[in-house]
Amino acid sequence: MTGQWVRLAQTQLRSRIRSIIIWGIALGALGALYVALFPSMSSFLQQYLEQASEQMQQFMGSVRDSMTIEGWMEIEFLTSIIPIALPFLVIPMGARAVSGSEERKTLDMLLSTPLPRRHLVISSLASMAGSLACVLAVTWVITYIAVPLAGVGLGPGRLAAALVVLWVFCLLFGSIALLVSTWVRRSFLAIVVPTVILVVMYVIGNLAQVSKKAEPIRVFSLFYHLGHPVKGDFPWTALLLMLAAVCVITAAAVALFQRRDIYT
Amino acid sequence: MSAAILTEALTKKYGSRVGISGLDLEVRQGEVFGFIGPNGAGKTTTIRLLLDLLHPTSGRAQVLGLDAHKQSVAVRRSVGYLPGEFGLAPRVTARQLLRETAGLRGMRDLGVAEQLAGRLGLDLDLPAGRLSRGNRQKTGIIQALFHSPALAILDEPTTGLDPLVQETFLQLLREARAEGRTVFLSSHILSEVERVCDRVAIVRGGHLAALETTESLLEKRRKRVTLVFASPVDAAPFAALPGVTDVYADGNAIWLRVGDSIDAVVKLAARHTILDLNVEHPSLDEVFLGYYDVPGTPPGPEAPEARR
Numbered sequence: 001m002t003g004q005w006v007r008l009a010q011t012q013l014r015s016r017i018r019s020i021i022i023w024g025i026a027l028g029a030l031g032a033l034y035v036a037l038f039p040s041m042s043s044f045l046q047q048y049l050e051q052a053s054e055q056m057q058q059f060m061g062s063v064r065d066s067m068t069i070e071g072w073m074e075i076e077f078l079t080s081i082i083p084i085a086l087p088f089l090v091i092p093m094g095a096r097a098v099s100g101s102e103e104r105k106t107l108d109m110l111l112s113t114p115l116p117r118r119h120l121v122i123s124s125l126a127s128m129a130g131s132l133a134c135v136l137a138v139t140w141v142i143t144y145i146a147v148p149l150a151g152v153g154l155g156p157g158r159l160a161a162a163l164v165v166l167w168v169f170c171l172l173f174g175s176i177a178l179l180v181s182t183w184v185r186r187s188f189l190a191i192v193v194p195t196v197i198l199v200v201m202y203v204i205g206n207l208a209q210v211s212k213k214a215e216p217i218r219v220f221s222l223f224y225h226l227g228h229p230v231k232g233d234f235p236w237t238a239l240l241l242m243l244a245a246v247c248v249i250t251a252a253a254v255a256l257f258q259r260r261d262i263y264t
Numbered sequence: 265m266s267a268a269i270l271t272e273a274l275t276k277k278y279g280s281r282v283g284i285s286g287l288d289l290e291v292r293q294g295e296v297f298g299f300i301g302p303n304g305a306g307k308t309t310t311i312r313l314l315l316d317l318l319h320p321t322s323g324r325a326q327v328l329g330l331d332a333h334k335q336s337v338a339v340r341r342s343v344g345y346l347p348g349e350f351g352l353a354p355r356v357t358a359r360q361l362l363r364e365t366a367g368l369r370g371m372r373d374l375g376v377a378e379q380l381a382g383r384l385g386l387d388l389d390l391p392a393g394r395l396s397r398g399n400r401q402k403t404g405i406i407q408a409l410f411h412s413p414a415l416a417i418l419d420e421p422t423t424g425l426d427p428l429v430q431e432t433f434l435q436l437l438r439e440a441r442a443e444g445r446t447v448f449l450s451s452h453i454l455s456e457v458e459r460v461c462d463r464v465a466i467v468r469g470g471h472l473a474a475l476e477t478t479e480s481l482l483e484k485r486r487k488r489v490t491l492v493f494a495s496p497v498d499a500a501p502f503a504a505l506p507g508v509t510d511v512y513a514d515g516n517a518i519w520l521r522v523g524d525s526i527d528a529v530v531k532l533a534a535r536h537t538i539l540d541l542n543v544e545h546p547s548l549d550e551v552f553l554g555y556y557d558v559p560g561t562p563p564g565p566e567a568p569e570a571r572r
Contacts, residue, residue, distance in 0.1 A: 007367050015353070105351035109407060112315060112345035113368040114337045262317040264308065264349050 005119035005126065012127035013134075016093070023089050023135040027082060028142025034076045035069070035146040035154070042067050055210050069152045074230040077162045079223065084202050086166060087173040087194070089135060090128045094177025095190035097124035098257060103187055107262055118254045121182060125250050128174040129167075136163040161229035168242045169222060173198055175249040182257035266329035268293045268415050268446035269314060273323035276309050282470040283309035286323070289465060289472065293414075296437050296447040298461035298478065300454060300552060306470040307450045308348055311419050314448075315345055328415055341369070344413035346404045348420045348450070354393030358386060358403040365407050377410035383432055397424040405433065415446045422456055434460045454552055458482070466552060486521040488544040489529055493517070494537035501532055 013020075046067055049057055076082060092100075097120070101107040111117070140156075140163055147154050173194045181190035201221040208218030218224040222242070227235030269291035276283040284306035291297045301307050312318040314325055316336035325332035327339045352361065362377050381388050386402040395403065401424040408416055416437075422430045437447050437460050451457050457464060457478070464481055466474040474481065486509070491497075499513035499520075507523035516539070522529055526543060533541070 004368055007364075011364055105347070105349050106353065108317060108345070108347040109350055109365075109404070110368075111317060112340055112343070112347075112408075113365055114341040114370075115368050116337050259319070261319055262312070264312075264347065 004115050005123040008115070008119065008123035009126040009130065012093075012123065013130050016127070016131050019089070020131050020134045021138070023086075024138025025142065027086065027135065027139040030082070031073075031077070031139055031143030031159075032146035034073060035143060035152060036150045038069050038072050038152055039150060042072065068231075069154045070158060070230045070232075073154065073159060074162060074228055077159075077166060077230070078226050079205075083166060083169060083223065083226075084198065086132075086135070087170045087198055090132055090170055090174030091177040091191055091194050093128045093131065094124065094174045094179075094194070095181050095187040097121070097178055098181040099185050099190055100181065100187035102185060102262060105264065108264065111262065117257050121178065121250060121254045121257055124178055125171075125175060125246075128178070129171055132167050132170055132174075136167055139163065158230045158232070161234055165226055165229050165235060165239060168239055168246070169226065172222070172242050172246055172249075175246045175253070179249050179253040179256070182253040182260065185263065266293070267291060267326070268295075268328060269297075269448060270326040271310075271313075271323065272325075274310070274313060274320055274325050275322045276306075276313055276318055277321045282306075283318075284313070284467070285470045287467075287472055289475070291446060291448055292463075293446050294441060294444045295462040296441050296449060296460050298457035298464040299448060299450040299467065300452060300457055300464060301467035301473075302452060305467040307467055308419055309470075310467070311345075311417055311448075311450060314417060315340065315343070342414045344408040344411060344416040346408035346416075346418045346421050348423075350404055352392035352395075352400060352403060355391050357389050357391050358395075358406065359388040361392075361403065362388070362407055362410060366411070369411055371411060375410040376412060377406055380406045380410060380436070383436070384429055398426060398429065401425055402429070409436065409440070412443075413445065415448065416440060417448045417450075419450045420452070421449065422451070422453060430456065482546060486523055486546065487526060488546070489520050489522055489526060490540070490542040490544075491518045491520075491529075491533050491538060492540035493533075494539055497536050502529065505529060505532065 096104075098107065101110070110120070140160060143159060144154075144156055176194040176197065177190045180193045181187060184190065201223055204214065204217055205221035205223030207214040208221070208224065222238075225235060225238040227233050227238060229235065267290045269289060271287050271289040274287040274289075275285050277285075287306075287310060289310075299307055299310070309318065313320055314327055314332050316333050316339070319333065328342050330339050332339055358381070359374070359377075362374050366372075366374055377388070381402075384402045384405065386399055386406065390399075392400060392403065401421075405418075405421060408418060408421075422433060425433060434456060437449070440447055441462075449457065449461060461478050464474075464476065464478050465472060493516045496516055497513070497518060499511050499518050502508055502518060502520055503511040505522075505528045507525070508520050508529060510519075510521040512519045520529070530541075
């Protein structure tokens with residue numbers, strides 16, 4: 001019954017409809033706000049940057065270099081709040097998949113059906129990917145509604161490219177949570193581990209922008225490798241490597257889960 | 265016909281602690297098999313090994329002729345399982361849970377779920393968050409039995425059920441047996457095991473202490489005899505009889521325990537004027553306690569049964 005994992009993923013997706021809608025509307029509203037603010041903020045930022053300290057100018061370098069809607073949206077979607085917030089949609093999903101379900105004592109009943117363990121892991125990844133895709137689709141739609149209203153020139157493909165990068169980026173952290181969830185019996189750890197990695201990468205990425213001493217370590221931050229998809233520089237290599245990492249991590253999660261004892 | 269469950273030297277260790285050790289067990293197809301023991305004896309560990317939720321340290325287990333580990337998916341296709349403890353998503357109704365479970369089992373309908381819900385008195389359309397402890401247990405029972413499994417593995421199934429529903433549940437087990445299906449019933453409520461099981465295994469400290477028919481286990485336990493005479497009688501001759509123990513005299517009455525035959529006791533008592541004679545067969549609880557070296561109810565006037 002190869003369709004089992006599809007069915008399970010569909011069920012998981014259905015159970016998350018509410019949070020998907022909330023996340024999608026919230027991020028979409030944020031995106032729309034950024035678009036709407038751009039015309040007034042661009043001139044303000046230009047003036048601000050001219051008067052800012054050297055370090056701040058360095059930190060905001062990408063904005064100064066191209067004070068365009070593309071540059072503005074890229075900062076908001078790939079550097080600022082959204083890439084640190086959106087992984088928290090999928091990290092709890094990954095954590096709940098196995099250890100969380102074990103803690104809630106729902107795993108026994110599920111695994112008393114003829115469901116191979118690997119299907120549970122695969123369906124969890126699929127539902128994470130699906131949930132993220134739905135949230136980003138809603139975000140794209142709402143954000144793009146604001147584009148003609150604000151009178152800015154942002155191509156639909158450019159914003160979509162950023163969201164695709166964001167999708168894979170977040171999925172990677174969700175898969176790390178899933179891996180830890182299949183390994184240890186504490187969902188708390190499955191949330192903490194990817195969170196720490198994410199925050200450390202975020203700090204490194206931003207630190208490297210303001211401190212030359214920190215520049216050599218910026219390669220350890222995924223934020224550095226996300227490229228400039230909104231500006232047309234799509235990070236194919238990083239994207240494919242992140243996708244490969246998701247596959248490897250999921251395979252490791254399957255292997256760990258196959259060997260793991262499940263307790264009450 | 266292969267055994268419904270067959271374990272050979274099945275062992276599970278949790279670090280230095282033994283969950284179950286060298287368990288050899290055979291459960292025949294079509295029987296209701298009781299698996300009893302106190303908390304921590306290894307009942308749940310055994311069940312979880314059968315369902316491949318735990319992996320054995322050594323030994324092996326077969327369920328319905330299939331390897332419990334290597335062919336676990338095929339095993340679970342034919343097995344219904346009620347965990348001793350389980351959680352239900354609070355917003356999900358029993359019907360939604362059963363639909364999902366049915367889908368994962370490749371079923372196109374809800375099997376006998378409606379019928380079971382009717383007999384157990386469960387509304388399938390209430391969210392789990394609004395169900396009482398007993399109704400949540402009924403939900404678990406229905407999900408374990410609604411696909412009419414060849415083998416039902418039930419871990420403490422009557423927890424939280426009221427006596428009437430318990431009786432209905434035991435009747436369901438008898439019907440399953442009549443249909444040729446097998447039930448593996450783990451419990452520490454011995455009265456229900458006594459009422460429904462064909463054979464009983466007693467586990468103790470991770471080891472199998474006994475495996476016999478319920479009937480023979482009960483017969484092994486010593487009967488409790490109460491004799492009430494017209495006048496006080498010397499208890500010493502009774503205590504001297506072979507097979508008689510725990511003799512206690514008070515006023516006109518004598519209480520004692522006796523093994524296989526009470527013939528000698530009756531003949532000795534017949535020398536006096538007897539007002540009342542009561543022979544009590546032991547409950548499975550007493551048998552169980554005997555296997556755990558815990559003294560049963562003393563045969564004296566304080567014993568509730570002896571007051572009659």
